[in-house]
Amino acid sequence: MTTNRTRIVKKQPRDEKGRWTVRRHTVLIDESGDLGKKPGASKKFTMSATITTHPQDLVAIVDKHPKNTRNKKYPGELKFSNSSDQVRNDVLDELMGTDPLIRSVIRNKHDITNGGDTYRDTTREIISDVLDTTPGKVDIIMDNHDAIKNGRGERLCKKIADGKGRTDVECTVVPSKDSPMLQAHDFVAGAVGSKHNNDNPSFFRKIARRTTEREINGEK
Secondary structure, three states: OOOHHHHHHHHOOEOOOOOEOOOEEEEEEEEEOOOOOOOOOOOEEEEEEEEEOOHHHHHHHHHHOOOOOOOOOOOOOOOOOOOOHHHHHHHHHHHHOOOOEEEEEEEEOOOOOOHHHHHHHHHHHHHHHHHHHOOOEEEEEEEOOHHHOOOHHHHHHHHHHHHOOOOOEEEEEEOHHHOHHHHHHHHHHHHHHHHHHOOOOOOHHHHHHHEEEEEEOOOO
């Protein structure tokens, strides 16, 4: 019988001489919740990262599912918020079948005075967590947001990597509508946000076994 370890070893890439090579990790980052404090605003602001060595599997997952099964707010884009519960569950099940690792930062909002600064600080926290636990070459892909546009996100990411002595990190900010990988990750971000902002942990349960959460700025 083939053991789990044997299956893992068989998946490890080799070079042309049969030597083990270092996997390249793709890291997808996006937020859930908002940075406001007015009535109706989310209780918490969360940012999550999916760490995968099989990014094309995520593209295949997105390609096979129908879009806009709940509403048509984001035409042409597969998103947690505008998908039916059935699609949400199916995407999360299939994504977990690719054996990702997931990290999340959960932020209370009582200390927010500047939304842009808070977004960048939370981005800094999640990237730092990822780089502290992910060896080898890393491609970090962040969903576009006003707080990290015009090269600001790439510079922030590179500064964190440089501070950790990492020369093997690439950083990119792209709109999720142009990235099926980010669209797949949106379901992870949505599951985390649903747990903390909607008191609905059902989607999070699907990813819990591969997820590490960290709370910042106060108690849960």
